[in-house]
Amino acid sequence: MHGHTAKTHKEIRHKQSINDDDYHHPIEKIEQLKRFEDIFRDKKILEVFAGQGNLSKYYNSISDKVFSMSKEKTGDSFNYIHKIKFDKKKFDVIDIDSYGYPDKLFPVVFDCLTDNAYLIFTFPIVGVNCLNGITEQHYINFWRSNRPTIGDVVGCITDYGLRNWQFCKLVDVSKIKRIWRFIFKIEKQKATLICNTKNR
Numbered sequence: 001m002h003g004h005t006a007k008t009h010k011e012i013r014h015k016q017s018i019n020d021d022d023y024h025h026p027i028e029k030i031e032q033l034k035r036f037e038d039i040f041r042d043k044k045i046l047e048v049f050a051g052q053g054n055l056s057k058y059y060n061s062i063s064d065k066v067f068s069m070s071k072e073k074t075g076d077s078f079n080y081i082h083k084i085k086f087d088k089k090k091f092d093v094i095d096i097d098s099y100g101y102p103d104k105l106f107p108v109v110f111d112c113l114t115d116n117a118y119l120i121f122t123f124p125i126v127g128v129n130c131l132n133g134i135t136e137q138h139y140i141n142f143w144r145s146n147r148p149t150i151g152d153v154v155g156c157i158t159d160y161g162l163r164n165w166q167f168c169k170l171v172d173v174s175k176i177k178r179i180w181r182f183i184f185k186i187e188k189q190k191a192t193l194i195c196n197t198k199n200r
């Protein structure tokens with residue numbers, strides 16, 4: 001993927017696995033988050049794929065209501081998110097910081113948000129070269145396109161939110177090397193208002 005040879009791809013996986021900063025860009029991610037610091041301060045924050053905790057350190061410095069899901073603590077995040085939903089826990093900020101696709105957390109994360117919340121996630125930018133057939137179909141299945149654009153992501157997120165009568169507004173997107181970091185504001189709406197109808 002992304003035009004790397006098999007060898008460099010293996011090296012990248014290795015560096016990711018030893019948590020090399022060059023591969024998860026904590027400084028750039030924190031710079032972006034700092035622009036929202038006044039909004040996120042003291043909020044209930046859920047970190048998904050917290051890993052070795054660079055972002056956790058930052059989040060814990062602005063709030064004492066941070067829950068960090070990591071492989072070591074809560075196991076596979078794709079499964080544990082369903083426990084958060086089952087327990088009816090809700091968060092004002094959810095940050096999904098995976099290396100790969102965040103898609104399988106959607107739409108369940110939408111059920112874990114408070115009525116006025118922020119959803120942040122990492123999205124690998126699809127390069128021009130070397131997409132294999134399965135990766136390509138995966139992107140089509142989740143994001144409508146084999147090379148999703150920012151607009152495709154915004155459209156899909158909007159649709160996911162509407163299932164729960166939530167409006168999703170893109171408030172920031174930052175390109176950091178080979179990823180985008182999206183920040184959406186997610187607001188619960190009254191179905192009766194959207195549909196201009198009264199409950200009987």
Ligand SMILES: C[S@@+](CC[C@H](N)C(=O)[O-])C[C@H]1O[C@@H](n2cnc3c(N)ncnc32)[C@H](O)[C@@H]1O
Nearest residue numbers: 024049050051052053054055071076077097098
């Ligand atoms: C981009 S890194 C997270 C970096 C972290 N936010 C930080 O600032 O230090 C992604 C992390 O998710 C972990 N991971 C990969 N698959 C996972 C899974 N299925 N469930 C939970 N964690 C996973 C990886 O080991 C890695 O530590």
